[in-house]
Amino acid sequence: MTESAAQGRRAPRELGVAVLGLGNVGAEVVRIINENADDLRERIGASLVVRGIAVRDTGRERGVPAELLTDDPASLVRRDDVDIVIEVLGGIEPPRELIRTALEQGKSVVTANKALLADYTGELANAAAEANVDLYFEAAVAGAIPVVRPLMQSLAGDTVHRVAGIVNGTTNFILSAMAETGADYDSTLAEAGRLGYAEADPTADVEGYDAAAKAAILAAIAFHTRVTAADVYREGISSITAEDLASAAKFDCTIKLLSICERIREADGTERISARVYPALIPLSHPLATVSGAYNAVVVEAENAGRLMFYGQGAGGAPTASAVMGDVVMAARNKVHSGRGPLESTYASLPVAPIAEVPTRYYVAMNVIDRPGVLEGVAGEFAKHNVSIAAVRQEGDGDETQLIVITHRAPDGALAETVSALEKMEAVTKVSSVLRMEGTDE
Amino acid sequence: MTESAAQGRRAPRELGVAVLGLGNVGAEVVRIINENADDLRERIGASLVVRGIAVRDTGRERGVPAELLTDDPASLVRRDDVDIVIEVLGGIEPPRELIRTALEQGKSVVTANKALLADYTGELANAAAEANVDLYFEAAVAGAIPVVRPLMQSLAGDTVHRVAGIVNGTTNFILSAMAETGADYDSTLAEAGRLGYAEADPTADVEGYDAAAKAAILAAIAFHTRVTAADVYREGISSITAEDLASAAKFDCTIKLLSICERIREADGTERISARVYPALIPLSHPLATVSGAYNAVVVEAENAGRLMFYGQGAGGAPTASAVMGDVVMAARNKVHSGRGPLESTYASLPVAPIAEVPTRYYVAMNVIDRPGVLEGVAGEFAKHNVSIAAVRQEGDGDETQLIVITHRAPDGALAETVSALEKMEAVTKVSSVLRMEGTDE
Numbered sequence: 001m002t003e004s005a006a007q008g009r010r011a012p013r014e015l016g017v018a019v020l021g022l023g024n025v026g027a028e029v030v031r032i033i034n035e036n037a038d039d040l041r042e043r044i045g046a047s048l049v050v051r052g053i054a055v056r057d058t059g060r061e062r063g064v065p066a067e068l069l070t071d072d073p074a075s076l077v078r079r080d081d082v083d084i085v086i087e088v089l090g091g092i093e094p095p096r097e098l099i100r101t102a103l104e105q106g107k108s109v110v111t112a113n114k115a116l117l118a119d120y121t122g123e124l125a126n127a128a129a130e131a132n133v134d135l136y137f138e139a140a141v142a143g144a145i146p147v148v149r150p151l152m153q154s155l156a157g158d159t160v161h162r163v164a165g166i167v168n169g170t171t172n173f174i175l176s177a178m179a180e181t182g183a184d185y186d187s188t189l190a191e192a193g194r195l196g197y198a199e200a201d202p203t204a205d206v207e208g209y210d211a212a213a214k215a216a217i218l219a220a221i222a223f224h225t226r227v228t229a230a231d232v233y234r235e236g237i238s239s240i241t242a243e244d245l246a247s248a249a250k251f252d253c254t255i256k257l258l259s260i261c262e263r264i265r266e267a268d269g270t271e272r273i274s275a276r277v278y279p280a281l282i283p284l285s286h287p288l289a290t291v292s293g294a295y296n297a298v299v300v301e302a303e304n305a306g307r308l309m310f311y312g313q314g315a316g317g318a319p320t321a322s323a324v325m326g327d328v329v330m331a332a333r334n335k336v337h338s339g340r341g342p343l344e345s346t347y348a349s350l351p352v353a354p355i356a357e358v359p360t361r362y363y364v365a366m367n368v369i370d371r372p373g374v375l376e377g378v379a380g381e382f383a384k385h386n387v388s389i390a391a392v393r394q395e396g397d398g399d400e401t402q403l404i405v406i407t408h409r410a411p412d413g414a415l416a417e418t419v420s421a422l423e424k425m426e427a428v429t430k431v432s433s434v435l436r437m438e439g440t441d442e
Numbered sequence: 443m444t445e446s447a448a449q450g451r452r453a454p455r456e457l458g459v460a461v462l463g464l465g466n467v468g469a470e471v472v473r474i475i476n477e478n479a480d481d482l483r484e485r486i487g488a489s490l491v492v493r494g495i496a497v498r499d500t501g502r503e504r505g506v507p508a509e510l511l512t513d514d515p516a517s518l519v520r521r522d523d524v525d526i527v528i529e530v531l532g533g534i535e536p537p538r539e540l541i542r543t544a545l546e547q548g549k550s551v552v553t554a555n556k557a558l559l560a561d562y563t564g565e566l567a568n569a570a571a572e573a574n575v576d577l578y579f580e581a582a583v584a585g586a587i588p589v590v591r592p593l594m595q596s597l598a599g600d601t602v603h604r605v606a607g608i609v610n611g612t613t614n615f616i617l618s619a620m621a622e623t624g625a626d627y628d629s630t631l632a633e634a635g636r637l638g639y640a641e642a643d644p645t646a647d648v649e650g651y652d653a654a655a656k657a658a659i660l661a662a663i664a665f666h667t668r669v670t671a672a673d674v675y676r677e678g679i680s681s682i683t684a685e686d687l688a689s690a691a692k693f694d695c696t697i698k699l700l701s702i703c704e705r706i707r708e709a710d711g712t713e714r715i716s717a718r719v720y721p722a723l724i725p726l727s728h729p730l731a732t733v734s735g736a737y738n739a740v741v742v743e744a745e746n747a748g749r750l751m752f753y754g755q756g757a758g759g760a761p762t763a764s765a766v767m768g769d770v771v772m773a774a775r776n777k778v779h780s781g782r783g784p785l786e787s788t789y790a791s792l793p794v795a796p797i798a799e800v801p802t803r804y805y806v807a808m809n810v811i812d813r814p815g816v817l818e819g820v821a822g823e824f825a826k827h828n829v830s831i832a833a834v835r836q837e838g839d840g841d842e843t844q845l846i847v848i849t850h851r852a853p854d855g856a857l858a859e860t861v862s863a864l865e866k867m868e869a870v871t872k873v874s875s876v877l878r879m880e881g882t883d884e
Contacts, residue, residue, distance in 0.1 A: 032599060043666070157766070305586035312751065318746040322744060322745075325599020326598045326599045
């Protein structure tokens with residue numbers, strides 16, 4: 001039985017879909033809509049029909065019917081026979097304008113655009129609320145892994161305290177490979193590029209911008225407050241050395257680039273949040289330590305649910321398209337049933353704590369002059385800044401003497417000031433590595 | 443600002459809630475509704491108000507206002523001022539009748555009742571569809587872990603091939619403890635009872651009935667077909683010995699009680715499904731191997747998403763209440779916005795394959811007479827039944843000679859027949875252990 005024959009007999013409603021962008025993800029989305037048409041119709045209660053696909057160059061052969069291609073996305077999203085717009089272009093403009101137009105025209109929108117959402121979710125969610133349509137973005141964080149929907153829906157009756165995740169595949173591939181091979185950063189980055197895990201310009205990944213955009217999205221939905229990429233403290237992995245990883249291993253730790261969103265309760269009962277991205281030591285026994293290669297994982301800690309973990313493929317055409325299509329089916333069902341899913345809520349309006357005031361733990365490695373009293377002097381600097389030391393390790397001797405200190409939790413500013421003070425000590429020839437430590441209770 | 447003052451100024455709509463049952467989960471649900479009233483109102487757009495709590499004995503002090511208690515749940519679910527019914531009684535009747543009545547009266551229902559859902563989801567979902575209300579049951583499988591919503595919504599545009607999970611905390615506690623301590627089943631079960639991890643009558647847990655009910659629910663939503671508990675092949679853990687676990691460890695494996703739902707594609711393109719529960723060897727490197735104690739985890743394999751894993755607390759008052767409350771907030775939002783969430787769909791109508799036809803791998807341990815030709819004879823029986831051997835290990839000598847065979851994948855019936863034939867061999871004095879093996883590709 002052909003698709004059209006089935007439609008003729010059953011006369012289901014059709015829902016028109018516009019696809020903006022035909023890269024890896026867009027091509028997989030179009031493939032799934034075509035290959036799984038029967039299943040999708042049953043699940044939705046109406047047929048999904050692709051009305052048009054916006055691309056820059058309509059002349060190129062792309063494996064889809066040429067008549068679907070258009071280089072005029074602005075007209076496509078306005079078409080009366082389009083009910084759902086799927087945006088997989090990336091970048092801020094034109095997606096921002098196209099999505100706003102689509103929402104204003106009463107179309108539901110599914111997007112995987114983390115950079116756009118990190119800065120403009122508020123504007124877009126308002127437009128969606130006014131038009132009573134859906135704005136879904138599961139694919140914007142952690143690819144195929146359901147994390148946006150669990151945070152917005154499954155945990156809607158709970159209080160989220162913390163979200164910590166590995167949400168960038170490129171940096172996780174690099175750090176996993178460095179930990180495994182002992183190779184340095186530059187050669188591992190080059191290898192990641194050769195294998196397709198790093199882009200020609202890897203800045204957005206290795207400097208943590210991608211992870212920071214995702215942290216902003218996660219923090220906003222976890223804490224029901226407005227968070228943009230500018231609110232996220234960010235450090236990348238480009239200064240991580242082979243020695244850092246070797247040293248971490250000696251403490252039964254590894255190094256991961258983490259996106260951390262935290263609710264901070266002050267003694268007076270007021271609350272602030274922290275959203276931050278940095279490479280950190282985590283114990284090998286921590287669930288995130290075993291997440292290797294291009295995989296992603298997100299750990300959520302909530303008041304009643306306790307600790308939850310979500311794990312899977314964080315990138316790639318088909319996995320990301322799976323997340324997009326889950327959103328498309330839900331948006332389509334809502335069109336059939338005249339409902340809509342939950343939008344972001346920002347009622348909590350929690351202030352963002354500056355990084356200096358966020359409690360963290362430091363790992364500090366320094367080269368010191370090998371003579372009596374040095375450890376005492378170093379320990380004194382920590383004490384002066386009210387930073388409590390959890391572990392000390394001294395290695396080598398003579399000119400090669402290295403001192404490694406792991407602290408207990410203290411305000412990040414106090415830790416940074418301690419490091420500055422150490423750098424000025426005559427007995428400390430070099431502070432060779434400063435990293436934070438996460439995934440422990442101390 | 444008091445709750446009522448806030449309500450007076452903002453005049454939000456109220457939504458009435460009926461809670462059926464005030465055990466561990468019910469008490470936590472009532473606590474969360476009261477303690478988080480402000481947050482819940484913001485997230486829903488209306489206040490949740492508990493109209494009544496059905497208990498068997500209204501005379502007992504229970505830490506809730508006495509006037510809320512009623513021993514007449516049938517009247518409670520019919521009240522005009524009740525919009526959402528939360529069923530946490532457990533058991534088939536009266537919950538079945540109460541939920542059907544509630545749905546017919548236009549109330550949305552949130553339930554954690556896996557035994558009921560495993561057999562009556564169809565009837566209840568029909569009632570919900572006719573009344574255009576929600577029937578949510580995230581808490582029925584794997585406690586706080588979002589797995590129902592990810593399967594029904596996040597993966598709504600994907601094709602699920604397999605769901606395999608540890609979804610019973612009691613059996614996982616027992617097997618984890620046996621693996622760790624080397625103790626036998628009976629003493630570990632007794633210890634689990636003392637620690638509150640096993641009920642006085644542990645049958646439903648240790649014989650796999652609870653895991654089978656959850657497998658039926660998971661299979662139904664994963665494959666969009668009707669599956670009831672009777673369709674699930676089931677074996678419990680009561681015959682697992684300390685020797686089984688020790689032997690598994692020698693193959694770098696452990697033993698877990700798994701709920702497995704599988705889509706089986708035949709050579710001719712037709713599809714069947716399998717839903718089954720049994721203790722199985724899994725490699726220590728498998729993600730489910732590290733799930734210990736009362737924790738639950740579910741691995742989902744989908745066409746496009748690839749492998750996803752969900753991990754967290756599978757039982758307990760607060761974690762289960764977290765899942766219930768997520769559903770309550772979503773059902774409440776749908777009441778505010780006049781929509782409804784997706785119900786189960788059973789359009790696929792896939793037949794259930796009998797266990798004998800399901801491809802599995804066997805681990806067979808047998809005591810044999812130590813003489814030349816025994817291994818050849820044993821191997822011959824496997825070959826006769828077209829079962830390919832993956833690994834053989836011979837241990838001890840004389841009367842103590844033990845032969846362990848791990849097979850490749852073959853129809854479960856052929857494997858069972860092979861074991862029967864082995865039991866009749868004169869050289870095989872005893873088949874001491876037969877377990878399946880999962881989590882490998884072979």
